Structure formats: C-alpha cells, structure tokens
Amino acid sequence: MPKYLLLKHYRGGPAPHRPVPPMDQWAPEDVEAHMAFLKHVSELLEENGEYVDAQALTPARAWVRYGGPDAAPVTTDGPLPETSDLVAGWYMIDVESHERAVELAAYVSSEPGPGGEPLYEWIDVREVMSGAPSATDPA
C-alpha cells in the first residue's frame, strides 16, 4: 500500500480559500472544536489502520549549508520573508490508493475554524517513495 504525507503549512501554498486570523484570536469554543477535530482525525486513522505517524513542527526555522573546508556551517539569520513556505506538521498515512489519500486530505481540510465553519485549509499531498525494491521484476 502506498504511503502519503499530508502536509499542513503555517504559510505558503495557494491563496487561502477563506482567510482567518491566528487561532489565539478565535473564540475559545472554536479553538476547542478545532482541537477536538484534530484528535478525532488521528483516532479515525488509527481505527482504519491507515495511521503511520503524525507530527507537529515549531515555526522556528534555520536554513543551514556546508560552509566549505575549515569553515563553520552557514546558516540564515533572522526571519525569512513572510511569503516563504513553512511546514507546520504532517500525517503520514498508509492507504489503498491516491484517491483515498486525497479523500483524507479533503477531510482534514474540513476542520472547523472560526464560527465552526470549515477552514478549507490547503493540504499538501505527497507520496512517499518506497524504500524496498518491488518483489516483481520491472515490466
């Protein structure tokens, strides 16, 4: 079965379908509903036998590269432009098909936002390359 990453972003991606303020500015009951939904998604994936992993990332980021021989690593300092892409976390799922991955991503995107309305958040769906060679000969 193929594995997919459903990536959530702090920023980046297509223009938001429905712009919303940061969650700490939502009504407390909307925050509760949102968090309860995310918990429900993890439980649902586990019950379905589709759950592999889910992780959240902090927004802090540093870009690092090799500095060359005898030089310290080069890192970016200071915040990056507000337009740059920033991953917030992911679900890794193990599903029957690409269609199922898309279906689950759309379900995650229906998570409740302010006023209980769906967030319509863009979810980045990426297939994970399998590590082991296929058991059959390539055609």
Add this chain to the structure above:
Amino acid sequence: MIDEPTRRRDEGALRALVPRVLAGLVRRGEDFDAAEDALQEALLEALRVWPEHPPRDPRAWLATVATRRLVDARRSEAARHGREEATYAEPRPAATEEGDDTLFLLFCCCHPDLTPASQVALTLRAVGGLTTREIAGAFYVPEATMAQRISRAKRALQGRRLDQPGDLAVVLRVLYLVYTAGHAGRVDLAGEAIRLARQLTLATEEPEARGLLALMLLNHARLPARLDPEGRIVTLDRQDRGLWDTREIGEGVRVLQSALAVQRPGRYQVEAAIAALHDDAASAGETDWPQILAWYDDLVALTDDPVRQDPAAVLGRAVAVGHVLGAAAGLRETDRLRDVIGERHRWHAVRGHLHELGGDLPAAATAYAEAGRRATNVAERDHLVRQAARARAAGPCRNGRLTERPP
C-alpha cells in the same frame, strides 16, 4: 496462562535483582560492557525458564547463568584470537549490601565522560533493568537507535576505572532527567525514577538524594489532576485537589523533613519545600505565597549569578513575587531574564500569567500567544493557544468581531 498482575509482579522482582547481580560481576573484575550483555541474556533466559522451573535463589541463578555466558563469550573470543582460554573466577557470594551495589552501578552509568542521553539510557538498562525495547519506546526512538546509544556508552566506559566514588551530583541530575522525561509512553519513566531515587536514598546519607526523592514524590502526587479526561493540561490553580495522591504527599513530606533535619540545604531540598507548600494548600487561594517566596530567595541564593546560571529559579521566583508583591513587581523580575530566556516559551507564559494576575487581559493574551508560538510540546502549545483565546475573549478590549487576515 499467567495473568497480567502476576507477570508484572514477577518482572518487578526480577528487575530489582539486576543492579545487585551486575554489581557483583563488575566488582569481581568483569568488564562492565560484557557483564551487562551477559546479564541481559540471563534475564531473557529467566523469563523463559522461571515460569516452569522457579529457582530457589533467583539472584544466585542469575549470577551463575550470567557468568556462564561470560565464560562462553570469552571462550569464543579466545578461539577467535587463537589464544588459550582465559581463566575466570567462580562467583563469590556477595558480601556487600544492596544499597552499595545500587550506588556503585549508578556511578558507573552516570560516569561524567558520558553524554546525558547515554547516562540516562545506561541507567535505565543497567540499574533499572528495562529492556532496550522499553527504553526506546519511552523516548520514541527506534530500538536499533537506542541499542546503538547503549553500546556506544558501554564502549566509552571500557578502560575507565570504575572503582572510584563517582559524582553524586551527576547521578541526581540523571535521575531527575529520567523523571522529567515523561509520564506518558509505554514505560512510566517518572515511576521508574522514583523507584531508583528510593534505592539511592538507601545507599547514601546525602540529604540532596532525599531532597530529590521528596521533590519527585511531591510533584508526582499531583499527576492525576494535571490532565483532564480529554488530555488537556490543567494548571495548578485550576486542578481538582481531591485527585492529588495524599499518600505520596505524606511520604514526600516525611522524606523532605528528614533531609532538612541534616541542615545541609541544596536545590532539590529547596524545590521540594516549594512543592510541599503547593501540595499543602487546600485551595489555590490558600497557597502560602510569602513562604514560597522565602524558599525561592534561598534557591536563587545557591548560585552566584542566578539570572545566567539558574534562570528557571529566577522565573519561578518572579511568579511568587507577583503573588506576594503584585503583578507589576513580578513582571519587573522577569525583565531581568529577557536577554537570557526571552526567546523561550516559558518566559512568555509566566508573563501571561502575571499580566492576567494584574487584570491586564489583552497583554496576557498577547503573551500567551507569543508563548504558544515558541512551545516545543504539542500539549503545551495547545494549552497556551487556549489560554490566549480565553484571555482575549474575557478581555475588555475585545471588539466582538475577528479581523479577517491571513494566518
């Protein structure tokens, strides 16, 4: 079929023997690395054989089987090198006390040359008797990774003299690391740390060892109230104090009193005293903040430059200052820490708490939101976002309509 409680009890009894048998082997001159491997094999053998054939003397059985494994290992080693078979000593009946064995092994595992992660892993395996799989599960890393970490740590100990008294301060720090590493996961690390600290207090008269045990007990007692049924964090001031474990509090207070009676105070004793004062309050409103502040004064006085050397103590003291002298005074105390921990979530969370205490809810909401952005733990992040939303909703400046802007 062996029922679950019996199996757990048997495993507990088996694990309690680990440090005694291992210490016996190492004292006899066996290499720590090889002895630990041999004992792990003996333990697996015990789990297989004992249910059918329980030994008369479990400890002697383990020592004999582990010794046999060591001899086997040495024989194959000798064969590989084409040398004569090495001589070995029969296990001597151990003359030492259990406490000595524990302390001796803790000094081995908490050798100052090892990294903290290695010290923790080795302590849990060689003294706690946990399997590599259990330790890996507790720290959410693959079993192979933890196995590698343990074998590297053991290799690092090769050739080190293990007969010298070690550094008790390091041992205490490692046990506290194990305690704070988590209450969740498949293995109860907090419970394990308490068990090890209790063993340590049997081995040393050092009051800080008892201070550490007291601190763990007094903190652990509040664990049942710390999360609600949905897994949400409940702060101390909102906890249902009826859920606190009064038996653990009682033991913690007794252990702390016996430590304080020695009159050689240290940070664990002082922190335990603060925890005891929280545990002693029937409601949040009855907390004896002036006395807590007095203990924090003692705590920050333990280091020359507390702002740099112990910012956590200064931050804790700022909360106490806020409750005794007012929110503005508490906030002024946190200002001193801005350059040191101003980017840490806890600094912002404490300022949120102090702003809320002073009735400035918009400032509290902003500080909680800042804290949430810096949190490194999902439960804490969610809690801080909730605190921010709650403070904003209750604040006088809420304009009733959310501004629409991109997240």
